[in-house]
Amino acid sequence: MRIPCGTILAAALGAAASASAAMFKDGDRVAFLGDSITERGDFNYVRVISDYYLTRFPEADIRFLNAGSNGGGARQGALRFADDVASRRATAVSIMFGMNDVGRSNYKTNATPEMLKARDGHLASYRRNYAELMESCAKASPDAALYLLTPSPHDDQTVFYRNKACVQIPGCNAGIGRCAEIVREEAAKRGATLVDLYTILNAYVRERRGVEPDFKFADDRVHPGAGANMLMGMAFLAAQNADRVVSDIAIREGRCLKSIKAEVSDIATNENGGVSFTVLERSLPMPFADDASDCTNAPVVAAFNNQILAFYMLDGGNWTLTIDGDEVCTASSAEWERGVNLAFNEKTPQHRQAMKVLEANRARAARANEIEAARRRIRHEMLLKMPQQKLDPSKAEDREVYLAKALESMWWEPSKVQMKAAVREWNDLDRLLDECDAAWPKVRALAKPVPHKYVLSRCETVK
Numbered sequence: 001m002r003i004p005c006g007t008i009l010a011a012a013l014g015a016a017a018s019a020s021a022a023m024f025k026d027g028d029r030v031a032f033l034g035d036s037i038t039e040r041g042d043f044n045y046v047r048v049i050s051d052y053y054l055t056r057f058p059e060a061d062i063r064f065l066n067a068g069s070n071g072g073g074a075r076q077g078a079l080r081f082a083d084d085v086a087s088r089r090a091t092a093v094s095i096m097f098g099m100n101d102v103g104r105s106n107y108k109t110n111a112t113p114e115m116l117k118a119r120d121g122h123l124a125s126y127r128r129n130y131a132e133l134m135e136s137c138a139k140a141s142p143d144a145a146l147y148l149l150t151p152s153p154h155d156d157q158t159v160f161y162r163n164k165a166c167v168q169i170p171g172c173n174a175g176i177g178r179c180a181e182i183v184r185e186e187a188a189k190r191g192a193t194l195v196d197l198y199t200i201l202n203a204y205v206r207e208r209r210g211v212e213p214d215f216k217f218a219d220d221r222v223h224p225g226a227g228a229n230m231l232m233g234m235a236f237l238a239a240q241n242a243d244r245v246v247s248d249i250a251i252r253e254g255r256c257l258k259s260i261k262a263e264v265s266d267i268a269t270n271e272n273g274g275v276s277f278t279v280l281e282r283s284l285p286m287p288f289a290d291d292a293s294d295c296t297n298a299p300v301v302a303a304f305n306n307q308i309l310a311f312y313m314l315d316g317g318n319w320t321l322t323i324d325g326d327e328v329c330t331a332s333s334a335e336w337e338r339g340v341n342l343a344f345n346e347k348t349p350q351h352r353q354a355m356k357v358l359e360a361n362r363a364r365a366a367r368a369n370e371i372e373a374a375r376r377r378i379r380h381e382m383l384l385k386m387p388q389q390k391l392d393p394s395k396a397e398d399r400e401v402y403l404a405k406a407l408e409s410m411w412w413e414p415s416k417v418q419m420k421a422a423v424r425e426w427n428d429l430d431r432l433l434d435e436c437d438a439a440w441p442k443v444r445a446l447a448k449p450v451p452h453k454y455v456l457s458r459c460e461t462v463k
Contacts, residue, residue, distance in 0.1 A: 021145060021193035021240045024053060024092065026060040031067045031090035033077050035100050036223065037152060039068025039373040043226045043292065047365045048233025052304065054361055055284040055354050056243060058447035063440045065090060066368045069377040070415075073101040074129035078136045080380055086140035093137060093144045094236070096197070098151025098179035099222055101126040107172035119175060127182050134186055146192040147239070150180035152232065153201050155221040157209075169221075173202075195239045197232050204231055227295035230288065234301050246307035246343055246350075247281045251456075253313055273315050274457040281307075282449055284354040285343035305343035307350070311336040311456060320459045323452050324349055330459055349452055357447045364439045370418070371432045378422040379429060399423050 024030060032038050032046045050064040067084040069076060074097040085093055103122030106115040137146060154172040180198035187194035201217070201224065208215040218224050224232065248260035254275060256264040267277040285307050288295075295301055311319070314333035321328045321340075328347045331340050342348055382402060383393050389405075391398040403423045410416050425432065 021147065023240050023242055024060075024062050026062065028062045028091045029065060029089055030062070030092045030094065031065040031085045031088060032094045032096075033067040033081070033085055034094075034096040034149075035068060035072045036070040037068070037099060038096060039066065039070050039369060039377075040223065042366075043229060043362075045229045045232035045236065047361065048230055049236055050365070051358050051361055052233070052237055052242065052286055054357055054444060054447055055286045056246070058283065058444055058449065061440070061444070063437065066365070066373045067376075068369075068373045069380075070374070071100060072377070073097050074126055074133050075101075078129060078133040079384075080377075081133065081136040082140050083380060084376055085137075090141060090144055092147065093141060094147040094149060094195075095133065095137070096149035096151060097130070097133075098126070098176055098183070099154065101129065102154075102172065102175040102179055104154070104169055104172050107169040107175060109168050109170060111171075123175065123178050123182075126179055130182055130186060134190060138190075146190065147195060147236070148183050148187040148190075148192045149195045149236070150183045150198040151176050152197050152224050152228070153205065153217065155205075155217040158216045158218065158221050172221075193239055195236050197235060200231060200235050201228055204228060226292040230292040230295045230301060231298065234298075234304060237304060242304065244304050244306050246283050246285050246305060247279075248306065248308045249279065250310040250312065250339075251275055251277065252311070257312070258310075270457070272458045274319070274455065275311070276453065276455040278451050279454055280449055280451040281350065284350050284357065284447055284449075285348075287344075287346075287351060287354050287358060302344075306341060307343035308339045308341055309336075309454075310339035315458070318459050319456050322455045322457070325453070336456075353447070353450070357443065360443045360446055364436075364443055367439070368436050370421075371429070371436050374418045375422045375425075375429055375432070378419055379426070382422075396426075399426060 030049075037044070038046060046064060046066060046068075053060070053062050053064075065085075065088055067080070067088075069080065069084075072080070077095065077097055101122060103118055106118040106122070108115065111119075137144070154169075154176050156168075156170055156173045159168070177198060180196070184194060184196070186192070204227075205215070205217050208217075216225070217228060245261055247262040248258060249256070249262055249264060250258040251264075251267070254267055254269040256267060256277070261282045263280040265278045265280075267275065269275050285305050288301070309321070311333075314336055316333050318330050318332050319336055320330045326347065326349075328342070329340065329345060342350070345351060382399070386393045386398065386402050389402065391402055393399065400423065403419060406419060407416055410419065422429075
């Protein structure tokens, strides 16, 4: 279903209003430090941001590094910062923690006095740990641009079952809200760019539930769905005042009046008042993932895809546009004069090219999640914990001993697979990380601009 959009847009713009961040530029390396919401390899906000930059700035070498860690919190982020962020020469750092810091197990129906006290204790620890994380960032990456993201909400309403028993933890989202306030304070104190995801996504949930009371923000109450991740990525871009224009072209009586982010050449008119010309755009539209389609009509989302083509002074009636010989769309002369947005038109060659870019980026992101995030996290944990068990991480036999013990307590199969792979390829991690980094130019090459032949011709009926 399609969602109402007014509050979402207002909240997003409100979050961006205090931002002063510039857009990323050629040569930037952007590290996203966070928990499993950042780490997860399927469609998430990090990939939305990288999709945007790959399609909008194909000539710029900008790389996005996954430094998420499943189960991690602000304290672990501080401990991992030097290895997972600073060592990778990040020029910008995005940080989001809170979901694993709030102490979710203390938010239960009929909470005991001990649980209430523990909630305050977790929030006090979060404040200390977050400040420590900020100091780690300032010390190890003093010149990096800093983006602080308030944590995404906890879905208190969604029913969750564990061992067939319904487990409710009311009030946890309010606790996340207190974490968000701590992030806002740190952003103001340190002059960081604030991206207030907590405010934006709570507005999103309220609007969805206004028309769909049983809407699930997160199936497991923790990890936002695809639509929410789309909004998260767009909120980040809004905080950068990111460029919303793919291209903007206006043609009148055989002359190009406007060509923003595009080169228009070889203009010729035909006998029925139509026109042909060649267009070389400097960027591509950004198609949206099918699983996030419920959010694509939100203004904060749609506004980032403006690929406008306008024709002035056409005779009345309907006119058909073809690109490279394929019919793309038919519109009235009045619609063409107002400008038609081609960014969402799946028939254009630019859309097809962009889809190839996004598919390649999806594969790259999945591999990066496996290597950059999961295996780095496992190695970091083993380097910390093995000496405590009097095991030497440099010895293969000791790593196997640690693995056998760790697998005994694991219940989630994907974690077992990751753990086994990390131990098996322990000595190959640096090579695998280099392979992940080398994937960026290959994906970007797919976005290289190419010229297209446009022809506008009169037609008698709208198809």
